[in-house]
Amino acid sequence: MKVLVAVKRVIDYNVKVRVKSDNTDVDLANVKMALNPFCEIAVEEAVRLKEANVATEVVVVSVGPKACQEQIRTALALGADRGIHIETDTMPESLSVAKLLAKLVEQEQPGLVILGKQSIDSDNNQTGQMLAALTGMSQGTFASRVQVIDGSLNVTREVDGGLQTLALKLPAVVTTDLRLNEPRYAKLPDIMKAKKKPLDVKTPADLGVELRDHTRLLKVETPPVRQAGIKVASVDELVEKLKNEAKVI
Amino acid sequence: MAILVIAEHDNSTLKGATLNTLAAATQIGGDIHLLVAGSGCQAVAEQGAAAAGVNKVLCVDAALYEHQLAEDLALLVAECGRDYSHILAPATTNGKNLMPRVAALLDVAQISDIIAVESADSFRRPIYAGNAIATVQSLDPIKVITVRGTGFDPVAASGGSAEVVTLSAVSPAGLSSFVSEEVAESERPELTSARVVISGGRGMGNGENFALLEKVADKLGAAIGASRAAVDAGFVPNDMQVGQTGKIVAPDLYIAVGISGAIQHLAGMKDSKVIVAINKDEEAPIFQVADYGLVADLFSAVPELEQKL
Numbered sequence: 001m002k003v004l005v006a007v008k009r010v011i012d013y014n015v016k017v018r019v020k021s022d023n024t025d026v027d028l029a030n031v032k033m034a035l036n037p038f039c040e041i042a043v044e045e046a047v048r049l050k051e052a053n054v055a056t057e058v059v060v061v062s063v064g065p066k067a068c069q070e071q072i073r074t075a076l077a078l079g080a081d082r083g084i085h086i087e088t089d090t091m092p093e094s095l096s097v098a099k100l101l102a103k104l105v106e107q108e109q110p111g112l113v114i115l116g117k118q119s120i121d122s123d124n125n126q127t128g129q130m131l132a133a134l135t136g137m138s139q140g141t142f143a144s145r146v147q148v149i150d151g152s153l154n155v156t157r158e159v160d161g162g163l164q165t166l167a168l169k170l171p172a173v174v175t176t177d178l179r180l181n182e183p184r185y186a187k188l189p190d191i192m193k194a195k196k197k198p199l200d201v202k203t204p205a206d207l208g209v210e211l212r213d214h215t216r217l218l219k220v221e222t223p224p225v226r227q228a229g230i231k232v233a234s235v236d237e238l239v240e241k242l243k244n245e246a247k248v249i
Numbered sequence: 250m251a252i253l254v255i256a257e258h259d260n261s262t263l264k265g266a267t268l269n270t271l272a273a274a275t276q277i278g279g280d281i282h283l284l285v286a287g288s289g290c291q292a293v294a295e296q297g298a299a300a301a302g303v304n305k306v307l308c309v310d311a312a313l314y315e316h317q318l319a320e321d322l323a324l325l326v327a328e329c330g331r332d333y334s335h336i337l338a339p340a341t342t343n344g345k346n347l348m349p350r351v352a353a354l355l356d357v358a359q360i361s362d363i364i365a366v367e368s369a370d371s372f373r374r375p376i377y378a379g380n381a382i383a384t385v386q387s388l389d390p391i392k393v394i395t396v397r398g399t400g401f402d403p404v405a406a407s408g409g410s411a412e413v414v415t416l417s418a419v420s421p422a423g424l425s426s427f428v429s430e431e432v433a434e435s436e437r438p439e440l441t442s443a444r445v446v447i448s449g450g451r452g453m454g455n456g457e458n459f460a461l462l463e464k465v466a467d468k469l470g471a472a473i474g475a476s477r478a479a480v481d482a483g484f485v486p487n488d489m490q491v492g493q494t495g496k497i498v499a500p501d502l503y504i505a506v507g508i509s510g511a512i513q514h515l516a517g518m519k520d521s522k523v524i525v526a527i528n529k530d531e532e533a534p535i536f537q538v539a540d541y542g543l544v545a546d547l548f549s550a551v552p553e554l555e556q557k558l
Contacts (some may be wrong), residue, residue, distance in 0.1 A: 016380070093358060095353060134353050138425045160341050168424065177487075178487075181485055215358045215388060216384060219384040221382045226519055228536060235543065238543050
């Protein structure tokens with residue numbers, strides 16, 4: 001079974017984002033970028049499936065400007081076999097990314113597609129579900145466990161009340177939650193080897209997809225800052241304040 | 250212009266998050282129809298008909314929708330939703346699972362986690378874990394949206410008397426089936442709708458010590474949460490996690506115990522009305538957002554708090 005993993009280049013999760021002074025977007029100039037943490041978990045899961053002889057090949061794809069080839073190389077260093085870069089000038093919306101991936105699914109015919117449940121920049125949590133809809137595949141979102149059993153896929157999902165397990169027909173789309181696995185660190189020899197792994201570049205036109213804007217970003221602002229309150233000296237004072245000042249108990 | 254709201258329920262009870270979503274729909278304006286799709290869900294349809302602002306309830310009662318499988322439900326919602334200007338669902342794991350699939354079937358974008366309505370086509374939503382707020386305009390004829398409950402005060406659960414119309418199920422997708430679920434059984438209120446939440450962090454030391462928080466929670470009728478650090482350390486299950494990658498809460502009172510206040514945790518609770526922090530490290534960032542901070546050893550302060558409530 002071939003596994004396709006879609007990954008996104010995002011701001012490093014340790015970086016504190018700043019909104020641009022003209023409120024058009026956040027400032028990404030000279031900011032450290034990285035593989036989206038949920039996407040890293042997706043790559044790890046695919047590599048583990050290959051190590052368990054469930055997957056035969058792990059193909060990693062990323063959509064975006066040329067720089068996202070860095071993140072494809074990171075995924076190759078983590079154990080993916082080959083990369084595909086779908087090059088666009090800017091970062092397209094989720095629906096557009098899903099359309100590009102849907103065409104790629106048509107070409108590559110993977111048995112399983114794994115994506116992160118959301119990217120830590122736009123926080124949309126959409127692309128996997130959209131891809132599943134466009135390709136008519138089943139979906140196992142927010143997965144904390146994935147098992148291939150007799151040609152079907154059992155996915156345990158992290159839902160509001162606890163855990164839910166579904167049986168999905170293959171091919172399927174899975175999106176990862178935090179507890180699916182703990183990604184490995186790439187070793188130096190793997191990073192060197194990754195540089196020689198094949199990386200194809202395609203354009204939306206090659207895939208026959210015309211990108212269209214469905215939304216417009218009007219404004220980006222810094223959220224109101226919460227002011228620090230007071231320090232209380234004792235539990236007695238705390239209870240007194242909660243009762244008489246805040247009136248919440 | 251009419252708005253379709255997708256009801257969140259467990260086939261017997263309409264979940265509170267639906268009432269917050271109805272509030273967002275009311276702000277957009279127009280007729281509001283509530284879709285209740287489930288199995289043996291007549292009681293939910295009646296509860297929906299009583300909710301303020303609902304003009305009509307569309308009830309689809311079929312075994313196919315018992316577990317809210319996205320593949321089947323999305324076909325139904327896309328079919329029912331074609332003639333609406335907006336389709337809204339709560340930004341719960343159900344809503345997040347369903348709505349992007351609906352949007353793609355309708356060839357429109359989906360706008361996630363809105364916290365405010367600017368106009369019928371423009372909405373505010375947090376990005377970068379709440380470190381920035383974006384205002385997004387939809388250019389699509391149908392706006393498919395998930396609503397973050399904490400951004401909207403719920404509409405009244407009673408007083409309305411909408412008519413209930415029965416619709417039939419659409420063809421099954423045949424792609425997925427329910428196997429099992431492990432639902433955390435609790436007498437306590439749900440985290441996302443509780444008036445008081447008390448959460449523990451890595452400072453709790455282990456899972457057993459969460460019993461200290463339970464005693465306080467019993468007295469206050471509070472839900473119990475945890476930071477990601479406490480979840481990752483294996484103290485408590487992930488469904489208790491409050492934060493960007495867990496649940497977003499905004500109770501009247503949030504008590505953070507032994508929680509340092511990582512950005513990812515603050516993103517999940519900083520809209521609470523009153524925040525209390527109990528931590529022995531006076532430099533902990535949680536104190537920068539707390540209304541009342543108590544620098545103390547939680548193992549003595551929490552039992553004392555419980556006694557004095």
